[in-house]
Amino acid sequence: MARLVLPRLAAMIPLLLIVSIIVFGLGQLIPGDPALTLAGENASPELIAHIRVELGLNHPPAIQYLDWVRHVTAGDLGNSLQTDEPVLGAVLSRLPVTLYLVCVSMVVAIVPGGALGIVAAVRTGGTADRLLSAAASVLVAVPSFVIGLFLVLLFAVHLGWADATGFLLPDAGLSASLRSSALPAIALGAGSAGEFALHVRSAVRASLEAEYTLALRSRGISTPRIVLKHALRxxxxxxxxxxxLIFQHLLGASVVIEGLFAIPGMGTLGVDAVQHRDLPLLQGVVLVLAVTTLLANLLSDVLYGLLDPRTRR
Structure with missing residues (x-):
């Protein structure tokens, strides 16, 4: 396991360096002066200059970057310009909400998407294959916020079966949490369900057309058993x-869905930071999301290595 994980952890170091440069650079591109935002529109030039010195904004960008990296490596992401609370605490309080939404959306993508893909692969060339493939392509093409608006209008406004707001975590009760997350999770995961269905169809179809499948059929083994025991493996x-890749997509697309359903996650926190030109908070949000994505890639590589021993060499 160490031979599988350690090289990939080492490869993350230059990636984290690149991510830090991008995150800091994006912060520099935000229009406006954080010192002016903090001091107020009617502040005197002397006060603004004093705040710029306190924030270190009077130094060249390279010096600011090195100072920021030094604090980040020590676990200090700075304080929010709006609330003066530590950025790390604010970000970590919102991260579980976003991760829970993404995980529920992953279930929405995997379960129905996998089932549709398997049926389409088994019925290759048939009516079911064409219909399911067309439905999956439509789901991929329709933006998640359009699906979300449709779900809100249908189930929240017209039918009254669900609430469009009031997102709850599992600690508030699993059933209540699932009800509150149903609409945003479906809106976020529907497109990925179509994408996953197409990939499952292609992968299972390739397995069913392999030589070992023909040998299994010649031995009288049924198609469902071949699919479940051999093709899916x-x-x-x-x-x-x-x-x-789907996880990364859902993590990025959650920004729009969180805004649509008023979910207090990382997306809404990042949008609020942009609106108030809260540079430390925005950098913290982007950095944590980037690290989460890198960790997801690491987990994917480890699972890939466990499933395929050839990659461990």
Whole structure:
């Protein structure tokens, strides 16, 4: 296991360096002066200059970057310009909300998407295959916020079966949490369900057309048993990478869905930071999301190595 994990952890170091440069650079591109935002529109030039010195904004960007990295490596992401609370605490308080939404959306993507993909692979060329493939393509093409608006209008406004707001974590009760997350999770995961269905169809179909499948059929083994016991096991290797990409997509798309359903997650926190030109908070949000993505890629590589021993060499 160490031979599998350690090289990938070492490879993350230059990636984290690149991510830190990008995160800091994006913060520099935000229009406006954080010192002016903090001091107020009617502040005197002397007060603004004093705040710039306190924030270190009077130094060249390279010096600011090195100072920021030094604090980040010590676990200090600075304080929010709005609330003066530690950025790390604010970000970590919102991260579970976003991760829970993404995980529920992953279930929405994997379970129905995998089932549709398997049926389409088994019925290759048939009516079911064409209909399911067309439905999956439509789900991929429709933006998540459009699906979300449709779900809100249908189930929250017209039918009254669900609430459009009031997102709850599992600690408030699992059933209540699942009800509150149903609409945003479906809106976020529907497109990924279509994408996953197409990948499952391709992977399972390739496994069913392999020579070992023909040998199994000649021995009288039924198609459902071949699919569940053999084809899916071989298809799991390439699908691991697909799931990592879907996770990254859902993590990014959650920004829009959180805003649509008023979910207090990382997305709404980042949007609020941009609106108030809260540079430390924005950098903290982007940095934590980037590290989360890198860790998801690491987990995907480890699972890939466990499923395919050839990658461990």
């Amino acid at each position: 071989n298809a799991a290797v390439p699908l691991t990478t697909v799931l990592a």
